[in-house]
Amino acid sequence: MNEQEPKNKIGMKVYYDLQSGNVIVITPESAGIVAETTWEQDFKLYQALADKVPDSVGMIQLEHGAYMLDRAEGGMVARVDLATLEPLFEYPPKGGEEPQPPEVSFTSQISELAAENQSLREENNANQLALMELHMMLLNLMPDAG
Template sequence: MLIGSKVYYDVNSGNVIVITPEFSGVAVETNKEQDFKLYKALAELIPESVGMIQLEYNSYQFDRFEGGEIARIDLETLEPLFNYPVKEDEEPKPPMISLESQISALKQRQAESDAHNEKLAEENTLNQIALMELHALLLSTFPDEDNAE
Protein backbone atom coordinates (compact mmCIF):
# COMPACT_ATOMS: atom_id res chain seq x y z
CA MET A 1 0.00 0.00 0.00
CA LEU A 2 1.21 3.50 -0.85
CA ILE A 3 0.25 6.27 1.57
CA GLY A 4 1.14 9.87 0.82
CA SER A 5 1.96 12.54 3.36
CA LYS A 6 -0.70 14.57 5.12
CA VAL A 7 -0.09 18.26 5.65
CA TYR A 8 -1.77 19.76 8.70
CA TYR A 9 -1.96 23.55 8.66
CA ASP A 10 -3.47 26.48 10.53
CA VAL A 11 -6.75 27.36 8.79
CA ASN A 12 -6.25 31.09 9.46
CA SER A 13 -2.66 31.55 8.30
CA GLY A 14 -1.92 28.47 6.18
CA ASN A 15 1.26 27.83 8.19
CA VAL A 16 2.26 24.19 8.33
CA ILE A 17 1.94 22.51 11.71
CA VAL A 18 2.80 18.87 10.93
CA ILE A 19 3.66 16.87 7.82
CA THR A 20 3.17 13.16 8.29
CA PRO A 21 5.63 10.80 6.60
CA GLU A 22 4.88 8.75 3.51
CA PHE A 23 4.56 4.98 3.80
CA SER A 24 4.84 2.11 1.36
CA GLY A 25 4.37 -1.58 1.87
CA VAL A 26 2.51 -2.87 4.88
CA ALA A 27 1.06 0.22 6.51
CA VAL A 28 -2.19 1.38 8.02
CA GLU A 29 -3.46 4.80 7.10
CA THR A 30 -4.42 6.95 10.07
CA ASN A 31 -7.31 9.39 10.23
CA LYS A 32 -7.36 12.95 11.54
CA GLU A 33 -8.45 11.94 15.06
CA GLN A 34 -5.65 9.39 15.33
CA ASP A 35 -3.09 11.91 14.08
CA PHE A 36 -4.22 14.39 16.76
CA LYS A 37 -3.34 11.75 19.34
CA LEU A 38 -0.05 10.73 17.66
CA TYR A 39 1.50 14.18 17.09
CA LYS A 40 2.10 16.46 20.09
CA ALA A 41 1.95 19.61 17.92
CA LEU A 42 -1.61 18.67 16.91
CA ALA A 43 -2.73 17.43 20.34
CA GLU A 44 -2.27 20.93 21.74
CA LEU A 45 -4.62 22.50 19.19
CA ILE A 46 -8.36 22.76 18.64
CA PRO A 47 -9.21 20.41 15.74
CA GLU A 48 -11.45 23.03 14.05
CA SER A 49 -8.47 25.40 13.78
CA VAL A 50 -6.47 22.85 11.78
CA GLY A 51 -6.91 21.96 8.12
CA MET A 52 -5.43 18.95 6.35
CA ILE A 53 -4.58 18.07 2.77
CA GLN A 54 -3.66 14.54 1.69
CA LEU A 55 -0.83 14.34 -0.83
CA GLU A 56 -0.38 11.54 -3.32
CA TYR A 57 2.50 9.17 -2.63
CA ASN A 58 5.75 10.61 -4.06
CA SER A 59 4.07 13.88 -5.04
CA TYR A 60 6.30 16.95 -5.35
CA GLN A 61 9.33 14.70 -5.68
CA PHE A 62 11.09 17.22 -7.96
CA ASP A 63 10.59 19.94 -5.37
CA ARG A 64 12.00 17.72 -2.63
CA PHE A 65 14.98 16.89 -4.83
CA GLU A 66 15.64 20.63 -5.18
CA GLY A 67 15.58 20.97 -1.38
CA GLY A 68 12.09 22.44 -1.24
CA GLU A 69 10.10 22.18 1.96
CA ILE A 70 6.39 22.87 2.34
CA ALA A 71 6.14 26.04 4.40
CA ARG A 72 2.51 27.03 4.00
CA ILE A 73 -0.73 26.11 2.31
CA ASP A 74 -2.33 28.63 -0.04
CA LEU A 75 -5.72 29.06 1.62
CA GLU A 76 -7.47 29.87 -1.68
CA THR A 77 -6.16 26.99 -3.79
CA LEU A 78 -5.16 24.59 -0.97
CA GLU A 79 -1.87 24.05 -2.80
CA PRO A 80 1.39 23.71 -0.88
CA LEU A 81 3.79 26.66 -0.99
CA PHE A 82 7.47 25.76 -0.82
CA ASN A 83 10.60 27.32 0.60
CA TYR A 84 13.78 26.46 -1.28
CA PRO A 85 17.37 26.70 -0.08
CA VAL A 86 18.84 30.16 -0.51
CA LYS A 87 22.21 30.50 -2.21
CA GLU A 88 24.79 32.77 -0.59
CA ASP A 89 24.34 35.60 -3.12
CA GLU A 90 20.51 35.51 -3.12
CA GLU A 91 17.82 37.15 -1.04
CA PRO A 92 15.38 34.81 0.72
CA LYS A 93 12.16 34.40 -1.27
CA PRO A 94 8.66 34.07 0.13
CA PRO A 95 7.09 30.61 -0.11
CA MET A 96 6.10 29.83 -3.70
CA ILE A 97 4.03 27.28 -5.57
CA SER A 98 5.75 24.00 -6.28
CA LEU A 99 8.11 23.58 -9.20
CA GLU A 100 5.89 20.72 -10.39
CA SER A 101 2.89 23.08 -10.52
CA GLN A 102 4.94 25.69 -12.36
CA ILE A 103 6.10 23.09 -14.90
CA SER A 104 2.53 21.86 -15.36
CA ALA A 105 1.29 25.43 -15.94
CA LEU A 106 4.08 26.06 -18.45
CA LYS A 107 3.24 22.85 -20.31
CA GLN A 108 -0.38 23.93 -20.52
CA ARG A 109 0.60 27.40 -21.78
CA GLN A 110 2.88 25.81 -24.37
CA ALA A 111 0.09 23.53 -25.58
CA GLU A 112 -2.22 26.55 -25.90
CA SER A 113 0.50 28.46 -27.78
CA ASP A 114 1.09 25.50 -30.08
CA ALA A 115 -2.63 25.33 -30.88
CA HIS A 116 -2.71 29.08 -31.52
CA ASN A 117 0.38 28.87 -33.75
CA GLU A 118 -1.21 26.02 -35.70
CA LYS A 119 -4.33 28.12 -36.28
CA LEU A 120 -2.20 31.06 -37.42
CA ALA A 121 -0.29 28.79 -39.82
CA GLU A 122 -3.60 27.59 -41.33
CA GLU A 123 -4.79 31.19 -41.73
CA ASN A 124 -1.45 32.10 -43.33
CA THR A 125 -1.78 29.27 -45.84
CA LEU A 126 -5.34 30.35 -46.72
CA ASN A 127 -4.16 33.94 -47.16
CA GLN A 128 -1.35 32.84 -49.48
CA ILE A 129 -3.78 30.80 -51.58
CA ALA A 130 -6.14 33.78 -51.77
CA LEU A 131 -3.26 36.03 -52.88
CA MET A 132 -2.22 33.54 -55.57
CA GLU A 133 -5.82 33.37 -56.85
CA LEU A 134 -6.04 37.17 -56.88
CA HIS A 135 -2.72 37.35 -58.73
CA ALA A 136 -3.96 34.82 -61.31
CA LEU A 137 -7.22 36.78 -61.71
CA LEU A 138 -5.31 40.02 -62.29
CA LEU A 139 -3.03 38.37 -64.82
CA SER A 140 -6.05 37.07 -66.76
CA THR A 141 -7.42 40.62 -67.16
CA PHE A 142 -4.32 41.84 -69.02
CA PRO A 143 -4.09 41.00 -72.72
CA ASP A 144 -1.60 38.31 -73.62
CA GLU A 145 1.41 39.87 -75.37
CA ASP A 146 1.58 37.02 -77.88
CA ASN A 147 -2.07 37.49 -78.90
CA ALA A 148 -1.93 41.30 -78.92
CA GLU A 149 -0.31 41.51 -82.37
Template sequence: MLIGSKVYYDANSGNVIVITPEFAGPVVETTKEQDFKLYKSLEEKVFEEVNFIQLEHGAYKFDRFKGGEIVRIDLETKEPLFLYPVEEGTEPNSPSNSLESQINDLRQRLDESDTRNEKLVEENTLNQIALMELHAMLLSTLQD
Protein backbone atom coordinates in the same frame (compact mmCIF):
# COMPACT_ATOMS: atom_id res chain seq x y z
CA MET B 1 -0.36 -0.08 0.25
CA LEU B 2 1.08 3.35 -0.50
CA ILE B 3 0.12 6.21 1.79
CA GLY B 4 1.18 9.75 1.01
CA SER B 5 2.07 12.47 3.47
CA LYS B 6 -0.55 14.58 5.19
CA VAL B 7 0.14 18.27 5.54
CA TYR B 8 -1.57 19.67 8.62
CA TYR B 9 -1.96 23.44 8.59
CA ASP B 10 -3.58 26.29 10.48
CA ALA B 11 -7.02 26.82 8.92
CA ASN B 12 -6.76 30.61 9.35
CA SER B 13 -3.24 31.33 8.12
CA GLY B 14 -2.33 28.29 6.02
CA ASN B 15 0.94 27.89 7.93
CA VAL B 16 2.13 24.29 8.10
CA ILE B 17 2.07 22.68 11.53
CA VAL B 18 3.29 19.18 10.75
CA ILE B 19 3.86 16.94 7.74
CA THR B 20 3.39 13.24 8.32
CA PRO B 21 5.76 10.81 6.62
CA GLU B 22 4.89 8.66 3.63
CA PHE B 23 4.39 4.96 4.13
CA ALA B 24 4.58 1.90 1.91
CA GLY B 25 3.76 -1.69 2.70
CA PRO B 26 1.33 -3.28 5.14
CA VAL B 27 0.27 -0.08 6.92
CA VAL B 28 -3.04 1.46 7.86
CA GLU B 29 -3.84 5.10 7.22
CA THR B 30 -4.38 7.17 10.35
CA THR B 31 -7.28 9.51 10.98
CA LYS B 32 -7.05 13.18 11.96
CA GLU B 33 -7.99 12.22 15.52
CA GLN B 34 -5.21 9.61 15.68
CA ASP B 35 -2.67 12.06 14.27
CA PHE B 36 -3.62 14.60 16.96
CA LYS B 37 -2.65 12.00 19.54
CA LEU B 38 0.54 10.98 17.70
CA TYR B 39 2.08 14.40 17.01
CA LYS B 40 2.84 16.76 19.89
CA SER B 41 2.70 19.83 17.61
CA LEU B 42 -0.89 18.94 16.71
CA GLU B 43 -1.88 18.02 20.24
CA GLU B 44 -1.18 21.62 21.29
CA LYS B 45 -3.62 23.04 18.68
CA VAL B 46 -7.39 23.48 18.66
CA PHE B 47 -8.79 20.55 16.64
CA GLU B 48 -11.29 22.66 14.66
CA GLU B 49 -8.65 25.23 13.68
CA VAL B 50 -6.48 22.66 11.94
CA ASN B 51 -7.06 21.27 8.44
CA PHE B 52 -4.96 18.94 6.32
CA ILE B 53 -4.40 17.96 2.74
CA GLN B 54 -3.53 14.41 1.73
CA LEU B 55 -0.71 14.16 -0.80
CA GLU B 56 -0.28 11.29 -3.22
CA HIS B 57 2.57 8.94 -2.38
CA GLY B 58 5.69 10.35 -4.04
CA ALA B 59 4.12 13.72 -4.81
CA TYR B 60 6.47 16.69 -5.19
CA LYS B 61 9.63 14.55 -5.34
CA PHE B 62 11.28 17.05 -7.68
CA ASP B 63 10.56 19.88 -5.26
CA ARG B 64 11.98 17.93 -2.35
CA PHE B 65 15.03 16.99 -4.42
CA LYS B 66 15.63 20.71 -5.03
CA GLY B 67 15.45 21.32 -1.26
CA GLY B 68 11.91 22.69 -1.34
CA GLU B 69 10.00 22.67 1.90
CA ILE B 70 6.24 23.04 2.21
CA VAL B 71 5.74 26.04 4.48
CA ARG B 72 2.18 27.09 3.76
CA ILE B 73 -1.02 25.96 2.10
CA ASP B 74 -2.81 28.33 -0.26
CA LEU B 75 -6.19 28.60 1.47
CA GLU B 76 -8.04 29.18 -1.81
CA THR B 77 -6.55 26.44 -3.96
CA LYS B 78 -5.45 24.07 -1.17
CA GLU B 79 -2.11 23.72 -2.97
CA PRO B 80 1.16 23.56 -1.01
CA LEU B 81 3.49 26.56 -1.22
CA PHE B 82 7.21 25.80 -1.13
CA LEU B 83 10.22 27.67 0.12
CA TYR B 84 13.49 26.78 -1.59
CA PRO B 85 17.04 27.20 -0.30
CA VAL B 86 18.57 30.57 -1.10
CA GLU B 87 21.95 30.68 -2.81
CA GLU B 88 24.59 32.97 -1.36
CA GLY B 89 24.35 36.52 -2.64
CA THR B 90 20.67 36.30 -3.56
CA GLU B 91 17.66 37.66 -1.74
CA PRO B 92 15.36 35.29 0.16
CA ASN B 93 12.25 34.45 -1.80
CA SER B 94 8.67 34.09 -0.65
CA PRO B 95 6.82 30.77 -0.70
CA SER B 96 5.76 29.76 -4.20
CA ASN B 97 3.85 27.06 -6.03
CA SER B 98 5.59 23.73 -6.39
CA LEU B 99 7.95 23.17 -9.30
CA GLU B 100 5.67 20.34 -10.44
CA SER B 101 2.74 22.73 -10.51
CA GLN B 102 4.77 25.32 -12.42
CA ILE B 103 5.90 22.68 -14.92
CA ASN B 104 2.30 21.51 -15.44
CA ASP B 105 1.18 25.12 -15.98
CA LEU B 106 3.95 25.63 -18.52
CA ARG B 107 3.03 22.40 -20.31
CA GLN B 108 -0.57 23.55 -20.55
CA ARG B 109 0.47 26.97 -21.84
CA LEU B 110 2.77 25.31 -24.39
CA ASP B 111 -0.05 23.06 -25.61
CA GLU B 112 -2.31 26.10 -25.97
CA SER B 113 0.43 27.94 -27.87
CA ASP B 114 0.93 24.97 -30.17
CA THR B 115 -2.79 24.93 -30.94
CA ARG B 116 -2.79 28.68 -31.65
CA ASN B 117 0.29 28.33 -33.84
CA GLU B 118 -1.32 25.57 -35.89
CA LYS B 119 -4.35 27.81 -36.49
CA LEU B 120 -2.09 30.71 -37.47
CA VAL B 121 -0.21 28.51 -39.94
CA GLU B 122 -3.52 27.52 -41.56
CA GLU B 123 -4.65 31.17 -41.73
CA ASN B 124 -1.29 32.20 -43.16
CA THR B 125 -1.50 29.55 -45.90
CA LEU B 126 -5.04 30.64 -46.80
CA ASN B 127 -3.94 34.28 -46.89
CA GLN B 128 -1.00 33.46 -49.16
CA ILE B 129 -3.31 31.56 -51.55
CA ALA B 130 -5.74 34.50 -51.58
CA LEU B 131 -2.90 36.93 -52.30
CA MET B 132 -1.65 34.76 -55.15
CA GLU B 133 -5.16 34.64 -56.63
CA LEU B 134 -5.49 38.42 -56.33
CA HIS B 135 -2.10 38.87 -57.94
CA ALA B 136 -3.11 36.57 -60.84
CA MET B 137 -6.40 38.48 -61.27
CA LEU B 138 -4.56 41.80 -61.26
CA LEU B 139 -2.06 40.56 -63.83
CA SER B 140 -4.85 39.33 -66.12
CA THR B 141 -6.50 42.75 -66.11
CA LEU B 142 -3.35 44.64 -67.04
CA GLN B 143 -2.76 45.42 -70.70
CA ASP B 144 0.33 44.10 -72.39
Protein backbone atom coordinates in the same frame (compact mmCIF):
# COMPACT_ATOMS: atom_id res chain seq x y z
CA MET C 1 -11.38 1.00 1.00
CA ASN C 2 -11.50 1.45 4.76
CA GLU C 3 -8.93 3.94 6.11
CA GLN C 4 -7.59 1.26 8.46
CA GLU C 5 -6.97 -1.31 5.70
CA PRO C 6 -3.33 -1.74 4.71
CA LYS C 7 -2.30 0.08 1.54
CA ASN C 8 0.79 -0.08 -0.63
CA LYS C 9 1.48 3.65 -0.73
CA ILE C 10 0.34 6.52 1.45
CA GLY C 11 1.13 10.13 0.62
CA MET C 12 2.09 12.68 3.21
CA LYS C 13 -0.56 14.69 4.99
CA VAL C 14 -0.07 18.39 5.56
CA TYR C 15 -1.83 19.75 8.63
CA TYR C 16 -2.05 23.54 8.63
CA ASP C 17 -3.55 26.45 10.56
CA LEU C 18 -6.87 27.46 8.99
CA GLN C 19 -6.26 31.16 9.71
CA SER C 20 -2.70 31.58 8.41
CA GLY C 21 -2.07 28.53 6.24
CA ASN C 22 1.15 27.87 8.19
CA VAL C 23 2.14 24.21 8.37
CA ILE C 24 1.78 22.58 11.76
CA VAL C 25 2.75 18.98 10.95
CA ILE C 26 3.63 17.00 7.85
CA THR C 27 3.20 13.27 8.23
CA PRO C 28 5.74 11.23 6.28
CA GLU C 29 4.72 9.29 3.23
CA SER C 30 5.14 5.55 3.44
CA ALA C 31 5.09 2.49 1.26
CA GLY C 32 4.74 -1.22 1.85
CA ILE C 33 2.06 -2.81 3.97
CA VAL C 34 1.02 0.26 5.92
CA ALA C 35 -2.25 1.46 7.42
CA GLU C 36 -3.25 5.06 7.02
CA THR C 37 -3.82 6.90 10.28
CA THR C 38 -7.02 8.79 10.98
CA TRP C 39 -7.39 12.47 11.90
CA GLU C 40 -7.97 11.48 15.52
CA GLN C 41 -4.92 9.20 15.59
CA ASP C 42 -2.71 11.94 14.16
CA PHE C 43 -3.92 14.38 16.84
CA LYS C 44 -2.82 11.85 19.46
CA LEU C 45 0.43 10.92 17.72
CA TYR C 46 1.84 14.39 17.02
CA GLN C 47 2.34 16.78 19.94
CA ALA C 48 2.12 19.84 17.69
CA LEU C 49 -1.41 18.75 16.73
CA ALA C 50 -2.37 17.68 20.25
CA ASP C 51 -1.75 21.27 21.36
CA LYS C 52 -4.25 22.63 18.79
CA VAL C 53 -8.01 22.95 18.76
CA PRO C 54 -9.05 20.52 15.97
CA ASP C 55 -11.51 23.05 14.48
CA SER C 56 -8.60 25.45 13.85
CA VAL C 57 -6.66 22.90 11.76
CA GLY C 58 -7.02 21.91 8.11
CA MET C 59 -5.40 19.00 6.28
CA ILE C 60 -4.53 18.20 2.68
CA GLN C 61 -3.52 14.69 1.65
CA LEU C 62 -0.92 14.53 -1.10
CA GLU C 63 -0.45 11.63 -3.48
CA HIS C 64 2.48 9.34 -2.73
CA GLY C 65 5.50 10.76 -4.57
CA ALA C 66 3.86 14.13 -5.22
CA TYR C 67 6.22 17.09 -5.54
CA MET C 68 9.32 14.87 -5.82
CA LEU C 69 11.11 17.50 -7.93
CA ASP C 70 10.47 20.14 -5.29
CA ARG C 71 11.69 17.92 -2.47
CA ALA C 72 14.77 16.91 -4.50
CA GLU C 73 15.59 20.63 -4.77
CA GLY C 74 15.39 20.92 -0.98
CA GLY C 75 11.90 22.39 -1.03
CA MET C 76 9.78 22.06 2.07
CA VAL C 77 6.07 22.77 2.39
CA ALA C 78 5.90 25.91 4.53
CA ARG C 79 2.32 27.04 4.04
CA VAL C 80 -0.90 26.10 2.33
CA ASP C 81 -2.52 28.63 0.03
CA LEU C 82 -5.91 29.05 1.71
CA ALA C 83 -7.62 30.02 -1.56
CA THR C 84 -6.41 27.06 -3.65
CA LEU C 85 -5.36 24.58 -0.93
CA GLU C 86 -2.09 24.11 -2.81
CA PRO C 87 1.11 23.62 -0.82
CA LEU C 88 3.56 26.55 -0.95
CA PHE C 89 7.24 25.65 -0.80
CA GLU C 90 10.33 27.27 0.67
CA TYR C 91 13.60 26.44 -1.06
CA PRO C 92 17.06 26.83 0.40
CA PRO C 93 18.79 29.97 -0.88
CA LYS C 94 21.49 29.36 -3.47
CA GLY C 95 24.79 31.18 -3.26
CA GLY C 96 24.35 34.65 -1.82
CA GLU C 97 20.59 34.78 -2.46
CA GLU C 98 18.18 36.12 0.10
CA PRO C 99 15.65 33.59 1.40
CA GLN C 100 12.43 33.80 -0.61
CA PRO C 101 8.87 33.70 0.74
CA PRO C 102 6.96 30.43 0.20
CA GLU C 103 5.95 29.99 -3.41
CA VAL C 104 4.00 27.69 -5.68
CA SER C 105 5.81 24.39 -6.23
CA PHE C 106 8.11 23.77 -9.20
CA THR C 107 5.78 20.90 -10.07
CA SER C 108 2.80 23.27 -10.37
CA GLN C 109 4.86 25.85 -12.28
CA ILE C 110 5.97 23.17 -14.77
CA SER C 111 2.35 22.02 -15.24
CA GLU C 112 1.21 25.60 -15.87
CA LEU C 113 4.04 26.21 -18.34
CA ALA C 114 3.29 22.94 -20.17
CA ALA C 115 -0.38 23.94 -20.51
CA GLU C 116 0.61 27.42 -21.70
CA ASN C 117 3.07 25.89 -24.18
CA GLN C 118 0.36 23.59 -25.56
CA SER C 119 -2.01 26.53 -25.94
CA LEU C 120 0.66 28.54 -27.78
CA ARG C 121 1.36 25.60 -30.11
CA GLU C 122 -2.33 25.33 -30.96
CA GLU C 123 -2.52 29.08 -31.56
CA ASN C 124 0.62 28.92 -33.73
CA ASN C 125 -0.88 26.09 -35.80
CA ALA C 126 -4.09 28.07 -36.31
CA ASN C 127 -2.06 31.12 -37.37
CA GLN C 128 -0.05 29.05 -39.85
CA LEU C 129 -3.23 27.66 -41.39
CA ALA C 130 -4.69 31.16 -41.68
CA LEU C 131 -1.51 32.38 -43.40
CA MET C 132 -1.58 29.47 -45.85
CA GLU C 133 -5.23 30.21 -46.67
CA LEU C 134 -4.42 33.89 -47.19
CA HIS C 135 -1.50 32.94 -49.43
CA MET C 136 -3.75 30.69 -51.51
CA MET C 137 -6.33 33.46 -51.83
CA LEU C 138 -3.68 35.92 -52.99
CA LEU C 139 -2.34 33.42 -55.53
CA ASN C 140 -5.86 32.97 -56.94
CA LEU C 141 -6.24 36.75 -57.32
CA MET C 142 -3.02 37.23 -59.22
CA PRO C 143 -3.21 37.09 -63.05
CA ASP C 144 -1.43 34.25 -64.76
CA ALA C 145 1.95 35.35 -66.05
CA GLY C 146 1.83 33.42 -69.24
